[in-house]
Amino acid sequence: MPLFTPQAVLFDLDGTLVDSAPDLTTGVNRMLADLDRSPISEEAVREWIGNGARRLVARALTGQRDVAEEPAEMAEAMESFFRHYMDCLVDRSRVYPGVTEGLERLQALSLPLGVVTNKPTAFTGPLLAGLGLERFFSVLVSGDTLSVKKPDPAPLVHGAEQLGVAIERSFYVGDSAADRDAAKAAGALLIRVPYGYPGDVTVFADHPAELTLDIAALAERIESLQAQSAAKAG
Numbered sequence: 001m002p003l004f005t006p007q008a009v010l011f012d013l014d015g016t017l018v019d020s021a022p023d024l025t026t027g028v029n030r031m032l033a034d035l036d037r038s039p040i041s042e043e044a045v046r047e048w049i050g051n052g053a054r055r056l057v058a059r060a061l062t063g064q065r066d067v068a069e070e071p072a073e074m075a076e077a078m079e080s081f082f083r084h085y086m087d088c089l090v091d092r093s094r095v096y097p098g099v100t101e102g103l104e105r106l107q108a109l110s111l112p113l114g115v116v117t118n119k120p121t122a123f124t125g126p127l128l129a130g131l132g133l134e135r136f137f138s139v140l141v142s143g144d145t146l147s148v149k150k151p152d153p154a155p156l157v158h159g160a161e162q163l164g165v166a167i168e169r170s171f172y173v174g175d176s177a178a179d180r181d182a183a184k185a186a187g188a189l190l191i192r193v194p195y196g197y198p199g200d201v202t203v204f205a206d207h208p209a210e211l212t213l214d215i216a217a218l219a220e221r222i223e224s225l226q227a228q229s230a231a232k233a234g
Helices: 021-034 042-048 053-062 074-087 099-108 121-130 154-163 177-186 215-233
Strands: 008-011 113-116 139-141 170-174 189-192
Touching: 008 154, 008 215, 021 042, 021 053, 021 074, 042 053, 053 074, 074 121, 099 113, 099 215, 113 154, 121 139, 139 154, 154 170, 154 177, 170 177, 170 215, 177 189
Parallel strands: 008 113, 008 170, 113 139, 170 189
Antiparallel strands: none
């Protein structure tokens, strides 16, 4: 599938720009300790990230990915998790290799960049700032910015609107099934990073190989697309 030259690029956050699983695990386990529950592994948390903090907490309380009904302790658990996670937000979280370089190259191409994440607003800006990434993004759409979150397409459409471009002329870079479904429903082209927290990797079995790129490689590809467009225009 040939790539068109995008007018903007939107990014998921956890699992795409930042490996936040270590600190999320700390926050979850401190919350579980408050409720006299046993800790869970980082591997489990990595499988449960992607649908927002509330879903992560519900999964941690029940010990399973598919939660039919929220546990009775949800209100207490959410308050505890928010408090503990804010305390350890950037203790061990790290920017993925190539991300900063790729964002610098995209910024140099004068492409408007934004983040569309299911992470609550309280954590989105501070996490980006704590890891030195906030300077790249003019728009942040968090999991509580609208009344819906991914995989609903509305956050992606809203992000593109805030950047002043059509979502159909935008790339969305993500790692999960929620990202895939939101991009498809919104009409954005999904670029899947070859790492992150996909949840169930089989959902990407039919994803074209040329649309699976890390962010440094994506920036290089867009540079090439812009050069080709300029040559044709000339």
